[in-house]
């Protein structure tokens with residue numbers, strides 16, 4: 318198993334955002350993480366990436382416990398993520414935006430090596446804009462591409478995508494799906510939080526579904542989406 322989550326919990330005061338969640342992922346899998354708003358998906362991403370420390374439970378990456386470790390330590394181990402709300406550095410150039418994570422990734426690249434890695438990552442996401450342009454001047458889809466390039470700059474083995482496809486128009490959505498497929502073909506393992514069901518069906522052979530911090534389903538996507546608990550959890554709660 319590449320990723321093992323054992324009884325992970327994260328409580329904020331009385332709010333049990335993640336409440337004893339367990340599942341595992343094999344290397345090369347693309348798994349959808351579904352659930353209504355507030356079900357704990359982003360919190361789980363934060364636990365895996367190290368942005369938050371679990372209240373209890375274990376998270377293992379390649380058999381090594383990473384739960385509660387610092388984000389840079391987890392990034393160096395080979396885990397990268399995008400944020401639900403895009404987080405590019407608007408006053409830095411596109412190239413500089415991607416050089417930063419290259420420096421803090423698995424290989425800690427500096428100078429020309431970081432620049433080369435940044436250029437490679439930008440090419441992978443198909444961002445066809447001058448790398449000297451300020452990130453703040455990019456269109457929304459290109460900011461999303463840039464954010465993905467930032468995640469890829471560390472050459473991760475596990476990629477966490479938090480609603481990376483949200484807010485794209487239909488043409489951009491198809492481009493985004495093709496791009497994720499390309500990353501899968503390159504061997505990346507991907508955990509994908511997504512509300513757009515067409516995208517989930519197109520990309521994820523397997524889904525894990527959360528409700529109120531707990532796992533309510535895990536299995537082949539078509540079967541999971543038919544389960545009564547899943548249908549009930551989504552009633553009135555999903556926009557797709």
Ligand SMILES: Nc1ncnc2c1ncn2[C@@H]1O[C@H](COP(=O)(O)OP(=O)(O)O)[C@@H](O)[C@H]1O
Nearest residue numbers: 329332334352353354355356357358359360361
């Ligand atoms: N930093 C935080 N402090 C307090 N409550 C939080 C925090 N982050 C998330 N929550 C709460 O945890 C629950 C799960 O949130 P979240 O993980 O963002 O859900 P999702 O991504 O599935 O929409 C929600 O009730 C949310 O309000």
Ligand SMILES: [Mg+2]
Nearest residue numbers: 358359360401
């Ligand atoms: Mg979220």
